[in-house]
Amino acid sequence: MKYIGFIFVFLLTLALGYFGSIPLGPAPPIVPLLDPNHGFWQQTKSEDDFAEEEITLENLTSPVKVTYDENLIPHVFAKNEEDLYRIQGYVTAQHRLWQMEFQTMAAAGRISEIVGPIALDLDRMTRRKGLGYGAELGINFLQEKDPETLRFLEAYADGVNQYIDQLSDARLPVEYKILNYKPEHWTAYKSLLLLKYMSDMLVGDKDLEFSNLRKILGEELLNKLYPDFPIDNDPIIEADHVWDFQPIPISKPDSLNYPNDELVIEPLPQPEEGTGSNNWAVSGSKTKSGNPILANDPHLSLNLPSLWYSMQLSTPEYSVKGATLPGALGVISGFNENVAWGVTNATKDARDWYKITFQDNSRSTYKYGDEWRKTEFRVEEIKVKGEETFLDTVVYTHYGPVVYDRTFRGERQDANFALKWTVHEGSNEQRTFLMLNRSKNHNDYNAALDNFTAPAQNFAFASKSGDVAMRVQGKFALKWPEQGKFFMDGADPRMEWQQYIPNDQNPSTLNPERGFVSSANQHPVAQSYPYYVFDNSYEHYRNRRLNNRLREMNNITVEDMQALQFDDYYLHAAEALPVMLGLLGEPSELSDIAAKFLEEVKGWDLYADPNQKGPTIFYLWWNETYNQIWKDLSNLEVPVVRPNNYQTTLLMKTEPESSVFDLKSTSVTENASDHVKKGFEEMVEKLEKWTEDEGDYSWANYKRTTIQHLVPQFKSFSVANVYTGGGRGMLNATSERHGASWRMVVELGEEIKAYGVYPGGQSGNPGSKYYSNFIPLWANGKYLDFALRKEDQDLPVLFNTTFNPVK
CATH class of the missing domain: 1.10.1400 (Penicillin amidase (Acylase) alpha subunit, N-terminal domain)
Incomplete structure (x- = not known):
């Protein structure tokens, strides 16, 4: 009887996927799906039914023990970091393989390979934005400047691939069976591509829309309806902060001419409304225990499998625990024995658009000042299930790819717009999280953040030694006032980004007098900050509610911080x-x-x-x-x-x-x-x-909050009508499809107390009892005990697995 529910939802999902309103491509052969030894029946069991006491892996240097707690959260104990990340890759693939691959295929513009021509325009747009190009530059960057991180990424990929190589058809995740394809090998490139994908999810721009508004409304009305700073500005870095650096001088050029086209092209997809986050840290002066407390709850799409996968990663040097991103190394939001950190989106305008003037229809040269510069051509080969490969030629300028042109969403011959974006400038965000995982103090935290380029993030920090800090980090162009607010003329060199704001001049604060740091996607600074700051999407309500409560509160406890994360005052x-x-x-x-x-x-x-x-x-x-x-x-x-x-x-x-x-x-x-x-x-x-x-x-x-499967048509693998409050503009930002994708509260005392939860479960298998078991806790503002474990600690265990090197 225990399989009846899963069988029903599986068949319903199959029907919805292939006979519903949106086709997903050719239906899979039905007989293999119903095969009791290889088909969907294998998904009716949970992970503990397949537990193995020992697994032998190649390329390990020492045995690695993995202890699963009662919620299927793995605690990995390795003798060195290379073994640690190899096992992180293997274990994550065990539980989230399809999700990892699906998200990176989306980032690479390869969904058409799975579902056919219905996804072709989506894939073309993804390729034209240059996510794959950015990941290639990231690999080049690591090869030249950070071979250690590349080695760890390759160890992670090796762990994933050893899992794939021993994966039987019976254990293949159900989504592969429904969509009728097989996993391919993981690479370090895919991990970087995943991080670029996250940047794309979290960055927006309204250059197109503001260019239109400027023409329609005029400057005066535009500034009245869309002021750069609101009257009630309660910024991330406290408003009375004193900036102790000498700013780089910059001034707006005279007599600039903006492109004055009728801009009717379809804008890039933007972050969904409700995408945001909260984080804060309160110093010991405001807590009952005298210890700092840090809280973080990123607000993203509510999906199954969950965006996050919880793990503890331990070596003899450190133990770190929190939320990992399946496909990336280390812990993204979490804590170790000495520090805790959490991230929110900084929503800074980090990509700009330039109108390109080609010399002729060959598009081989474009105007720049008094010269004609050569372009480069990149041919994107997009495989399409059931059809011939689609070839899309993308023109690259020194600004970046020409996303819109006569071949793609450009209604006129001269509608050519190039995208300039820091994602296209080789970087190493992965290094940031590897260093945060090992951090011991505020200096380590700052050194880690120096590696972070995109997407712009607000990093909250607290340490056992008593520090609390906040830093708005990204690679930010030094812009004159209003630069990047509107489409710019790529033929005018004065429109060019001049240089970048130094890392040590990015907005930051350490131990402010008010006793706390916080961010909720609002303006990062007051008007005293010497550099131009603009984004159209700054938040105006959560941040003021959060700061007002933190100002009022004293003798704060972990329970108070949990209640504040769940606060739904409108x-x-x-x-x-x-x-x-x-x-x-x-x-x-x-x-x-x-x-x-x-x-x-x-x-x-x-x-x-x-x-x-x-x-x-x-x-x-x-x-x-x-x-x-x-x-x-x-x-x-x-x-x-x-x-x-x-x-x-x-x-x-x-x-x-x-x-x-x-x-x-x-x-x-x-x-x-x-x-x-x-x-x-x-x-x-x-x-x-x-x-x-x-x-x-x-x-x-x-x-009707719904936690939806990554393939929307797989409705039977979603959880609908979750009974919970909150909404947009509230600290508990749970709306119809968005909300706290992860909640964490950590008190940094002699013995660290930590609590976390997310709306899903550890397993990516819809038939597993660990697929959605956290949702009732999350919906009611409850948490799991997330304390660090020691290797031989006497605590409840679901099962243990020891990974041994090949002898």
């Missing part, structure tokens, strides 16, 4: 709802259902708990009002970005009669009140229909 609603109620006034006539909704939202306590109805009413009312206010911008035929919630609320509060509220598409003159009233009517209509169709409109039932 600051946006707290600021916007009184304004909306004031602009709504006292309606003279309301239907019974409208009056009910109004009274419920008025009586709401502003917390987005799962059983509350207020969040649903506000969320719908706000969205309808917002859409009414910016209807003219939404109806434009060119890509633009609309003003954010914070600026919209501020305008509604301070300038309700402003001309910005008047829709040019209507014959009457609107003000903020008109939009609020129309938004209320639309909310009532939509929520009334929801109530008729779905019944309960409490927050969890309305937002």
Whole structure:
């Protein structure tokens, strides 16, 4: 009977994948899938059913012991780092092989190989952005400057490949069986490609949209609706921080001419709304124990298998534990015996666009100042399942690849735009995490971060010695004001990036007087920072809620920090709802259902708990009002970005009669009140229909958080309608498809206390009891004990495996 549920969801998944609305390519042969010895039946068992006491591996120098705790979290005990990473590769592949390969194939623009021509445009875009090119430069960088990291990456790849080579058809992950393909060998290149993929997931740019807005709105209105700094700026580095360096002088050139095209090309995919993170560290002066406490919760897509895989990695020199990224070395967010660290996205504008002027249709030369420079051509061979290989010729300039041209999304012959991005400048992010894993103090932390280029990240830090620190790290171009905010003319050398901000002048702080450091994707600095800082997507609510709470709190405990990670106070609603109620006034006539909704939202306590109805009413009312206010911008035929919630609320509060509220598409003159009233009517209509169709409109039932399989069509391998609160703009940022992908809290005392959880499980096998077993804990704000283990410690063990060298 225990297999019935898995058999049902497997067959349903197969049906959805191949007979649903989105084809995934030719269906696999059904007979092998049903073979009891080789087919999906093998996925009905969990990892402990296949536990092996001993495994022999080539290229090991000493035995390596792996202890699995009751949640299938491996604790690897090796005598040296090369053996450590070889076993990390093997063990990760045991549990996450398909995920590792699928994500790197996506990063390489190779999904068409698996699913056919439906993915061709996606693969072309990925290739044209130059992720594979960036990974190639990364390998070259390691070969020339860091052979040790390359050796460790190759050891990891060797571990993965030894697992693949002994993998039977029966044990092949179910996704391979459904999609009808086999794994290929891992390489160091793939690990670097994975890190470039993460950079692409976390970086955005709105050069195209802001170029259009500049032309449509003019400079004055653009700056009013999209200010570089909000009024309530509570930055990552404390606002009163004193910058103790001599800045490099830079000034904006005179008489610049921006490309003035009708920019109607489709913009690059951007980070999904809700992608962000929180991290903070409080000093011992604010904690009950007198020890520093660090917390981190990266907010990303909620997927199965989980983005993260938990491990402890130990050598005689150090033991580190936390969240690893399947396919990459070491621990990405975690702690060791001396320090802890956590990361959030710094959302700094790290890629810019340049219009290229080719000399002729051959595209072999392009204008740069008074000269014509030669281009290079890179032919991308994209294999397509069931069809001939597609050849895509990409032109490269010194700026980078020409992503948009006459062959790809360019409607005009002269629409040629090149992408300049630090991902295309050989770097070594992997070294950062290897060094953090071994770090003992703040100096080690800084030395590790000096290797980190992209994506820009906010690294929180705490040490057992009492330090707390924050550093905004990346390779940041030194830009004159507004450089990179709009599309630039690639023929004008004055548009060129001049140099880079030195690492020691990146925003950072150590042991600030306020007793804590924190980041939540907001502005990194106050206006006193001497360099130009811009991004359109800075966060405006989580950061203020977090900083206000940390200022208020004293005698802080680990439990307090866990509760703060799960905090669902809706600051946006707290600021916007009184304004909306004031602009709504006292309606003279309301239907019974409208009056009910109004009274419920008025009586709401502003917390987005799962059983509350207020969040649903506000969320719908706000969205309808917002859409009414910016209807003219939404109806434009060119890509633009609309003003954010914070600026919209501020305008509604301070300038309700402003001309910005008047829709040019209507014959009457609107003000903020008109939009609020129309938004209320639309909310009532939509929520009334929801109530008729779905019944309960409490927050969890309305937002319906889903933890989705990496292949969306495999719905039976997803977990839908998770009962949990939170949402966008809240510390507990759990929305429909995004949220805390990993929560960690570490207290750095004499004995380190650590707790962690993520919304999934250790296994990538949907039939395993370890596939999604953490989700109930995560949904309710609970944690696993994540303390470091010693090799022979008397603690519950699921099973042990010893890896022995070949004799």
